[in-house]
Amino acid sequence: xxxxxxxxxxxxxxxxxxxxxxxxxxxxxxxxxxxxxxxxxxxxxxxxxxxxxxxxxxxxxxxxxxxxxxxxxxxxxxxxxxxxxxxxxxxxxxxxxxxxxxxxxxxxxxxxxxx
Amino acid sequence: xxxxxxxxxxxxxxxxxxxxxxxxxxxxxxxxxxxxxxxxxxxxxxxxxxxxxxxxxxxxxxxxxxxxxxxxxxxxxxxxxxxxxxxxxxxxxxxxxxxxxxxxxxxxxxxxxx
Numbered sequence: 001x002x003x004x005x006x007x008x009x010x011x012x013x014x015x016x017x018x019x020x021x022x023x024x025x026x027x028x029x030x031x032x033x034x035x036x037x038x039x040x041x042x043x044x045x046x047x048x049x050x051x052x053x054x055x056x057x058x059x060x061x062x063x064x065x066x067x068x069x070x071x072x073x074x075x076x077x078x079x080x081x082x083x084x085x086x087x088x089x090x091x092x093x094x095x096x097x098x099x100x101x102x103x104x105x106x107x108x109x110x111x112x113x114x115x
Numbered sequence: 116x117x118x119x120x121x122x123x124x125x126x127x128x129x130x131x132x133x134x135x136x137x138x139x140x141x142x143x144x145x146x147x148x149x150x151x152x153x154x155x156x157x158x159x160x161x162x163x164x165x166x167x168x169x170x171x172x173x174x175x176x177x178x179x180x181x182x183x184x185x186x187x188x189x190x191x192x193x194x195x196x197x198x199x200x201x202x203x204x205x206x207x208x209x210x211x212x213x214x215x216x217x218x219x220x221x222x223x224x225x226x227x228x229x
Contacts, residue, residue, distance in 0.1 A: 004158070035219075042204070042219050042220065042222060043204065043219040044219070045216065045217055045219075056216055058216075090158050092158070101146075101164050101166060103149070103164055104149075104151075104159075104161060106158030106159050107158050108156070108157050109157075109158055
């Protein structure tokens with residue numbers, strides 16, 4: 001069974017640009033969540049989608065947005081990039097969402113560098 | 116503020132030795148507690164998930180314990196191997212109605228040496 005796939009693996013952008021990251025979940029998983037990981041802050045939750053609906057949102061500015069398609073694939077967009085947006089962006093999928101105890105299956109992330 | 120604190124921040128041990136990593140949390144109401152292993156350059160991999168009613172769970176040489184009264188968890192690694200070198204992240208799930216929010220610790224970086 002294929003794991004969670006994130007593309008691209010690496011990305012370099014300049015300040016002010018916008019970027020779109022893609023995530024393909026494990027087949028059959030309906031929940032996709034996104035995380036930002038930096039050395040200083042660790043992993044921080046961005047948002048979660050379940051069956052194309054945003055279920056949860058972390059404390060990030062509106063420049064960070066996402067969506068989920070009917071095939072459960074998800075995209076994350078960051079507009080007006082800032083230097084502080086440089087981070088590893090991780091996507092995770094799971095069978096369920098909300099109150100269950102489904103383990104998260106992470107992709108290997110997209111390393112975004114903003115110059 | 117809901118927080119998850121891990122200790123130590125980093126640890127170096129010899130191959131074959133045991134070690135214990137700590138996680139203290141203030142998240143409430145608590146749904147479950149998870150431990151993840153993250154190799155450098157890779158995404159985290161789930162080791163264990165415990166609900167508040169469970170106080171121990173094992174996954175091979177990894178054993179997690181949970182004391183919901185004191186809000187403490189530990190991850191014990193037995194007979195360490197070089198491949199155990201990684202960051203170990205404690206994650207606590209906050210239950211809010213129909214959704215849950217995850218709060219992450221900043222991790223313990225473990226290095227296993229010869």
